[in-house]
Amino acid sequence: MGRRSRLRRGGGRGITAAPGGFLHLSLLASLRRRPSLQAHAQLLLLGLSLPPPAASRLLRPHLRSGNPAASLRLFLRVLRDRRPCNPLEGSSQEAFPEDESHSFSAALAACSRHASPYPGFSIHGFLVKSGMLISDVFAANSLLHFYGSFGLHSLARNLFDEMPRRDAVSFNTLISSYVRSSCVNDAFEVFRIMLGSGLRPDGWTITALLGACAELQDLRAAKAVHGVARRMLHAQVFDSGEVVTGLVDVYVKCRCLALARQVFDLAGEKARDVRLWTTMVSGYAGVQEFDIARRLFHEMPEKDTISWTALIGGFVRAGRYNEAVVLFEEMEEAGFEADEATVVTVLAACVRYGNINLAKRLHVRMGCDGRIGRNAKLATTFVDMYAKHGCIQTAQDVFSSVDDNFKTLELFNAMINGLARCKFGAKAIALFDQMGLLGIRPDKITLVGVLSACRHSCLVSQGFHIFDSMVEKYGLKPEIEHYACMADLLARDGQLDDAYHFIQNMPFKANSVVWSSLVRACMLQGNIKIRRLAEEKLLQLDPNYKPENLSLSNLFSDGKRKERAARVRKSMNHKPVCRHSK
Known part of the structure; x- marks a missing residue:
């Protein structure tokens, strides 16, 4: 008697399923018609076998569900259990070679999302050994995409050059990977090879090349690609939304709004989707033609959050922060919910416009579902905003809410600079050390932040230790x-002589900012000798220099030095009566 599996249901009843039985075959038949993770889960619960052809059809669903690791595990099982024929699945002709080709394609797509390229290297080796790399252009194209996703362009190009048969997908895949990595010249070289081989470009080719022109902001190249598209694409493809949007986008980025508008006006109703309208609105907002941008925006037959964010972002970039905030409030009244990109844009306006209440409201909304903890860019914006408004504890709370796996260099830079501005030198140094523990290498902005923290808190030995380690430990050459x-x-x-000699021995010519800070320190500490020397240098750089224009407030930490600052301000504001001798 064959082995049976029981699936317990509510009320104590159970379903009995035997391998090769009705339920088993029904589930396998459903997988053939429409692969689903639910059917896979039922097979696993019943303990029933999953033939390789059926398993191979589940690779894509696992990948689409955001679980590339499960897809790879299933692929390894397919390789292990491969048989030329399986009675449960019917004819073996279904399984090979088409299913095998799609299995490798899905597995390579999963490898593209892996942290390391090494699983993909293993599959490459298997394809070479099995001979599929030579005979199957579909598998070879999938391998090209894998290498492009990791930016391994030399390996992708070697594979491309060795392919005995190439189709339009092969060329499009390599061109797109070059464009994504800003290797624009290589992308156009592959396009020339494509034309030389007798293949016609399609919509994907033209869209990728237009992206390359947009990256270069090369109007002449964009016009050339536009001409090629008009000559070589079928009318239906040329008028498609992808190509029309690509043309409008490249002309917008080349600051040629007249041509962008011409393409937009000639576009058919099918191509005029919300993305095309948004591109046009964003273009006018980018050149600060806000009257036209608003008019187009109001004419849009359909709006989405992205279109609202595009116009809000235009006002923010132009420094019209009040209008950006008002537009955001209109967006909320219209029933649109802000996403992460919208919040980041609006927060930039809040920082400049000083609308801290709106920022706090957005913080509460984004924090409710934990989005800040998973989005480092969003967290960075909140940290920067709170730190600039002096709410340093709230900034630290936001920083701490982000999981270590999501923390980025930009987030650390924002927090360190915020702590530096608020004179928490020791905390800034502790955070700098934490970066190293997480494996995040500092950049020059990080070092400016942590050194500023040291100077605001007068941490001399720690400051010089970090400064001396810039080249030795981090490979960063100090700048001015x-x-x-x-x-x-x-x-x-108080080490004014040492400060003067340090400035004199700098590998750069000191600017007015450096000499001004030394003059301020000399004024506070009553060092006339160094002050005169520094003022001579300052007058050479700034003939309009006046001592009373120097700000003293940022030179003091807490305590007795504040009293000294007040006395100096009083003496500077006092205007003595000048007595001229006859």
Whole structure:
């Protein structure tokens, strides 16, 4: 008697399923018609076998569900259990070779989303050994896409050159991968090879090339690609939404709004989707033609969150923060919900416009479903906004809410610079050390932030330790901003002679910012000798220099130095009566 599996149901009843039985065959038949994860789950619960051809059809559903690891595990099982024929699945002609080709394609797509390219290398080796790489252009194209997704262009090009048979997909895949990595010249070289081989470009080819022209902002090249598209594409493809949107987008990015509008006006109703309207609105907003942008926006037959965000972003980039905030409020009244991109755009207006209440409301909304903790860009914007408004504890709370796996260099930079501005030097250094533990390498902006924290808190030894490690530990050559921090650190600590000599020995010519900070320190500490030397240098750089124009407030930490600052301000504001001798 064959082995049976039981699936327990509510009320104590159970379903009995035997391998090869009605339920087993019904589930396999449903997988043939429409592969689904639900049918796969039922097979697993019943403990019934899954033949390789059926398993191969489940690779894509697992991939679409956001689980590439499950897709790869299933693929390994397909390879292990491959048989030339399986009675449960019917004829073996269904399984090979077409199913096998699609299995490898799905597996390579899963490898493209893996953290490392090594699983894909293994599949490449298997394809070479099995001979599929030579005979199956579909599998070879999938391998091309895998290498392009990791930016391994030399390997992709070698594979492409060795392919005995290439189709339009082969050329489009390589061109697109070059464009994504900004290798524009290589993309056009492959296009020339495509034309030389007698293949006609399709909509995908033209869209990729227009992206390359947009990257270069090369109007002449864009017009050339436009001409090729008009001559070589079928009318239906040329008038499609993808090609028309690509043309409008490239002309917008080349700042040729007249041609962009011409393409837009000639587009058919089918091509005039919300994406095309949004591209046109964004173009006018980008050149600050807000009257036309608003008129087009109001004429849109259908709007979405992206179109609202495009116009709001135009106002923010133009420095019209009040109008950006008002437009966002209109968006909310119209019933549209802000996404992460909208919030990041609006927060930039809140920082400049000073609308902290709106920012806090957005924070509550985004924090309710945990989106801030999963989106480092969103968290960075909130941290930067709160830090600039002096709400440093709230900024730290936002930073701490982000999981370590999602923290980025930009997020650390925002938090370190915020702590530096609020004179929490020790905390900024501790955060800088935490970066190293997470394997995040600092950049020059990070070092400016942490050195600024040291100077605001007069942490001389820690500051010089970090400064000296820039080249040795991080491979970063100090720039004038880093030297300025160190000179100011010495000056604030009262080491004015050392600060002067440090500035004199800098590998750069000191600018007015560096000398001004030294003059301020000398004024506060009453060092006339160094002050005169620094003022001579400052007058050479800025003939309009006046001591009373220097701000003193940012030179003091808490405590007794504030009293000294007040006395100096009083003495500077006092205008003595000048007595002229006859």
